[in-house]
Amino acid sequence: GESVGLHLPTLSVQEGDNSIINCAYSNSASDYFIWYKQESGKGPQFIIDIRSNMDKRQGQRVTVLLNKTVKHLSLQIAATQPGDSAVYFCAENRDKAAGNKLTFGGGTRVLVKP
Amino acid sequence: NAGVTQTPKFRVLKTGQSMTLLCAQDMNHEYMYWYRQDPGMGLRLIHYSVGEGTTAKGEVPDGYNVSRLKKQNFLLGLESAAPSQTSVYFCASKPAQGAPSHQPQHFGDGTRLSIL
Numbered sequence: 001g002e003s004v005g006l007h008l009p010t011l012s013v014q015e016g017d018n019s020i021i022n023c024a025y026s027n028s029a030s031d032y033f034i035w036y037k038q039e040s041g042k043g044p045q046f047i048i049d050i051r052s053n054m055d056k057r058q059g060q061r062v063t064v065l066l067n068k069t070v071k072h073l074s075l076q077i078a079a080t081q082p083g084d085s086a087v088y089f090c091a092e093n094r095d096k097a098a099g100n101k102l103t104f105g106g107g108t109r110v111l112v113k114p
Numbered sequence: 115n116a117g118v119t120q121t122p123k124f125r126v127l128k129t130g131q132s133m134t135l136l137c138a139q140d141m142n143h144e145y146m147y148w149y150r151q152d153p154g155m156g157l158r159l160i161h162y163s164v165g166e167g168t169t170a171k172g173e174v175p176d177g178y179n180v181s182r183l184k185k186q187n188f189l190l191g192l193e194s195a196a197p198s199q200t201s202v203y204f205c206a207s208k209p210a211q212g213a214p215s216h217q218p219q220h221f222g223d224g225t226r227l228s229i230l
Contacts, residue, residue, distance in 0.1 A: 008154050032216045043118075043204050043221035044157070051216060089156055093216065099145065099164050100208065101172065102219060104156035 023090035137205030
């Protein structure tokens with residue numbers, strides 16, 4: 001799920017199927033991770049988060065998995081709907097100092113085919 | 115509850131002009147952030163603030179200044195705009211650390227800025 005310059009990785013998925021979006025993070029000391037959804041012309045919208053003391057967290061139709069051994073984060077969307085078409089970003093809280101600054105990945109575009 | 119509101123939504127500037135982007139939040143959040151987003155890329159942190167009267171540099175602070183005179187407002191200034199500053203700018207806010215310790219940032223819908 002890392003972008004390279006202008007070319008966002010794209011995941012095409014059939015409506016009703018499950019989607020899995022992957023993200024590799026770099027800092028083993030990161031203690032908090034978030035997934036955001038961004039629709040065209042809008043700001044990032046919070047989907048789900050997970051702390052580093054967990055390996056799985058579920059929300060409504062979404063599940064985040066955290067594998068600290070390989071520094072990998074994934075977002076699973078069940079029964080993908082047309083409204084799920086967007087760009088998805090993972091973010092990690094690397095900096096435990098003042099500010100709780102987040103570092104964002106490059107994003108993955110999800111296209112839902114009817 | 116409007117959340118995070120950014121003004122203006124769009125702006126076109128000429129090289130060398132100055133302008134200020136306004137971010138306002140009504141959630142009584144302590145922390146506020148300014149990011150830029152370039153085509154096909156994630157967000158990069160410009161400056162941030164952990165409270166009224168305090169600001170700090172982020173990842174890409176050059177060419178920008180900020181002020182946090184009131185808790186609810188965070189201003190981003192471009193003193194002398196350059197074409198490289200053409201981007202979409204996003205503001206975000208969150209409660210202070212320890213309330214509880216991790217909370218997601220809440221984002222506005224952005225300001226699209228073009229520098230000619």
